[in-house]
Amino acid sequence: MRFGVVGCSDIGWRRTLPALAADPAVELVAIASRDAGKAERYAARFGAAPVTGYDALFDRGDLDAVYIPLPTGLHARWIRRALEAGLHVLVEKPIARDAAEAGPLLDLARDHGLVLRENLTFVFHSQQRTVRDLLAAGTIGEPRALTAVFGIPPLPPRDIRYRADLGGGALRDLGIYVAQTALMFLGPRYEVRGAWLTTRDGVDVSGAALVAFGSDATASLQFGFEHSYRSGYEVWGDGGRIVLDRAYTAPAGHQPRLRIEFPDRVEERLLPPDDQFANTVRDFARCAGKDGPEATDGERILRRARLLDDIRAAAE
DSSP states (O other): OOOESSSSOOHIIIIIIIHHOOOOTOEEEEESSSSSHHHHHHHHTTEEEEEEHHHHTTTOOOSSSSEEOOOOOHHHHHHHHHHHHOEEEEOOOSSSHHHHHHHHHHHHHHHOOEEEEEEEGGGHHHHHHHHHHHHHTTTSSEEEEEEEEEEEEOOTTTEEEGGGGOOOHHHIIIIIHHHHHHHHHOOOOOEEEEEEEETOOOOOOOHEEEEEEEEEEEEEEEEEEESSEEEEEEEEEEEEEEEEEEOOOOOOTTOEEEEETTTTEEEEEOOOOOHHHHHHHHEEEHHHSSSEEEEEEEEHHHHHHHHHHHHHHHHH
C-alpha cells in the first residue's frame, strides 16, 4: 500500500511514521509539508520523496492512502480532498471538530468504498483485549463503575493544542481516550449527567464528566493539560476491580502490569509488551487492502464524536 503523508508532526516523527516505514505491506512514497526544509528532513529519515505543499502530494497520482497528522481544525478539508482523490485515509484523532463535521466525511468514505480511520492507537494494544476478556469471563462480576484519567503537564505556550482556531483543547486531544474507554467497556447507550471544562484563552485545558450507562453503571472521566502525567483506568464490578496503568501511551517495549483486586486477595499480572502503532498500521493496511474494504468503523467514530459533543454541551 503506497502511502503519502500530509503534514510533518511530532507524533508522526516519533511513532506513526516509524510504524508505517517498518510495515512490509506499506511503502512510504512521499511526505508533504508547507515548509520545504521540514519535508526534506522527514523524507530523508523515512526514505520517501519530499513534497512542498499539500496539494502537490495529491497531484502525484502514485498513492493508495494518506496519513494526515494535521491539527484537528484542518482535518475535514484534507480528508475530503483525499477521499475525492480515491485514497484511503488514516487521520490523527479526532477525525473532526464535532459529529456534525465528521458525519459527511464518513458518508463520503462509505460512498467511495474507502477506509477512513482515526489513529486512536490504544484500542489496538493487546492489554485492552485482556481486560475485555476478563470482563466477558465475569472475573469481577458485573461492572458498576469505571474511572478513566488522562492528564499531561502543561504544553509549550505556542503548541497548536492551545489554539481554538485549529480545533485544539484537552477534550478533543485527551478526552477522546477516556470517552472511548467508557464506550468500550460499558456499551453504547449513555447519558451525560454532568461535566465541566476549565478554559484558558478560549481553549479548554482540563475537564471531567460523569456519564451514566443504562441503569447499572457510571463512568467518571477526567483529562487535562494541567496535571502530572497519568494515563489509566479502573473497572469496578460487584465482585472485584481491574486496574490498568499506562493504558493509553504504552511504548512498544513496555510490559503492562494489570491488577485485579478481590475482597480477599490481590492478583497482579505482567502482560506481554505490544506495539499499538504497528498494530494500528497493520490493521489499517489489511482493511484497506481487501477487495471490498471493511466498514470504516463509522458508527464507532460517530459515537465517540457525539459523546465528546455531549460532554461539551453539558459543561456549557
